[in-house]
Amino acid sequence: MIFEYAPAPESRSVVTLRESYGLFIDGEFAPAASGENLTSLNPADETKLAQVAVAGPEDVERAVAAARRAQETVWGRMSGAERGKYLFRIARIVQERSRELAVLESLDNGKPIKETRDVDLPLVAAHFFYYAGWADKLAHAGLGPDPKPLGVAAQVIPWNFPLLMLAWKIAPALATGNTVVLKPAETTPLTALVFAEICQEADLPPGVVNILTGAGDTGRALVEHPGVDKVAFTGSTEVGRQIARSVAGTDKRLTLELGGKGANIVYEDAAIDQAVEGIVSGIFFNQGHVCCAGSRLLVQESVADEVLTRLKERVARLRLGDPLDKNTDIGAINSAAQLERIRELTEAGEAEGAQRWSPACDIPESGYWFAPTIFTGVSQAHRVAREEIFGPVLSVLTFRTPDEAVVKANNTPYGLSAGVWTEKGSRMLWTAERLRAGVVWSNTFNKFDPTSPFGGYKESGYGREGGRHGLEAYVG
Ligand code: NAD
Ligand code: MN
Secondary structure: OOOOOOOOEOOHHHOOOOOEEOEEEOOEEEOOOOOOEEEEEEOOOOEEEEEEEOOOHHHHHHHHHHHHHHHHHHHOOOOHHHHHHHHHHHHHHHHHOHHHHHHHHHHHHOOOHHHHHHHHHHHHHHHHHHHHHHOOOHHHOOOOOOOOEOOEEEEEOOOOOHHHHHHHHHHHHHHOOOEEEEEOOOOOOHHHHHHHHHHHHOOOOOOOEEEOOOOHHHHHHHHHOOOOOEEEEEOOHHHHHHHHHHHOOOOOEEEEEOOOOOEEEEOOOOOHHHHHHHHHHHHHHHHHOOOOOOOEEEEEHHHHHHHHHHHHHHHOOOOEOOOOEOOOOEOOOOOHHHHHHHHHHHHHHHHOOOEEEOOOOOOOOOOOOOOOEEEEOOOOOOHHHHOOOOOOEEEEEEEOOHHHHHHHHHOOOOOOEEEEEOOOHHHHHHHHHHOOOOEEEEOOOOOOOOOOOEOOOHHHEEOOEOOOHHHHOOEO
16 A cells, blocks of 8 residues: 545536537537437446437538538638638637646546646647748758648547647648538547637637538548548547548559557566566556557566566556546546457456456446456467557567567568666667557657657558658648
């Protein structure tokens, strides 16, 4: 026993939820043509938060037409400096409303307030500030003397970082003179709808940003619409493949950010306490609902026992529970469906012979929860070593030599992220050079910055978001 924490809940009174939300098309909220709705839940207690409209083909048609009109008559003709002013304004309003947005994101998604407040929201604002700064400097981005927008961008995003993925998609598209129709995930639509209000508050011209809520059918209708010039998708590899097939043979441009099975490599000369912190944040940050999570720990055999002992001590101190409590480290799993997927894969891990460990941990009675879990004795053929679990589950493998570490790290159909822990600079560079991963973190993990490009190799997708590279996906 260390000491007891008193509850420290953030107040939800900063959030005013409407009972139902319409689609945001051409600067206004409107019900879906079909009148159909879906309900977004709070995954921490399964209570209903609000109803949102489900966009169908007619609504997609209206939104794409509004985006086209706005692009051709207003946004595409505006100077970069003028567009930048709107983006700076949006960034400032996001900052002003960040407490409200952080609480709403925690309610709708289940992630801890500590993370929405200190990671998601600061990064959302930073992304808009960063791309606002590019809007009048595109001629100096190394993309030719006068880069031209593509037109209308269809953007489909997942539920793990709802507002942050929106920022990653919308900020570079708008900075380069494109207009957008964005579909948030069906379990986390609410911060995108508050973002629509922010666009109104910023006096953004109608049609520049359109938000269509709905599930997979809405997403499919949007990306398949012949009036869009560019498709940007973040989500599962399976849906990414479907989208790639539907876009093939059209002249739409496509970027895909898909799954991952990141390796976190700990060499025997690493600073062990720091490495343990990095392993924890690599896989337990955001309940492991992170495409670039360090879900495969590769630890050098000579230090494996020590690392695992300290790691288990550390994981036993993580606090699971109310996402709005400021001391919570692990919040709720986003949906019943995701919880089911995590259970299925962890059961397969046990059935295939890996050893499962979780600390003693009280699980709340309602809501979707999964205790932090570590698998040891994992072999490369096990499903828990190959498939993306997208939950708080770490698979531990060992290695003897640097060559073996690299071979094992690269033995995956994915290639999004990796981490390397060593005190030796030469070993760091030697390893990073050989890893087939879009991002390699050195003595840290899950660090994000709008100036840095992010994206994958192989089945993790293609195209880069963030940084100067992120502009390239939106100009012709
Ligand atoms: P998903 O790919 O089904 O959903 C992502 C987004 O795509 C959502 O907005 C969804 O409504 C939309 N969508 C679904 N079907 C579509 C279609 N045919 N056409 C266009 N849009 C469509 O992901 P999921 O079911 O929520 O999660 C499944 C798995 O995907 C997870 O377990 C995880 O492994 C992976 N995932 C990865 C990421 C990531 O950031 N790379 C994010 C979420 C999920
Ligand atoms: Mn929800």
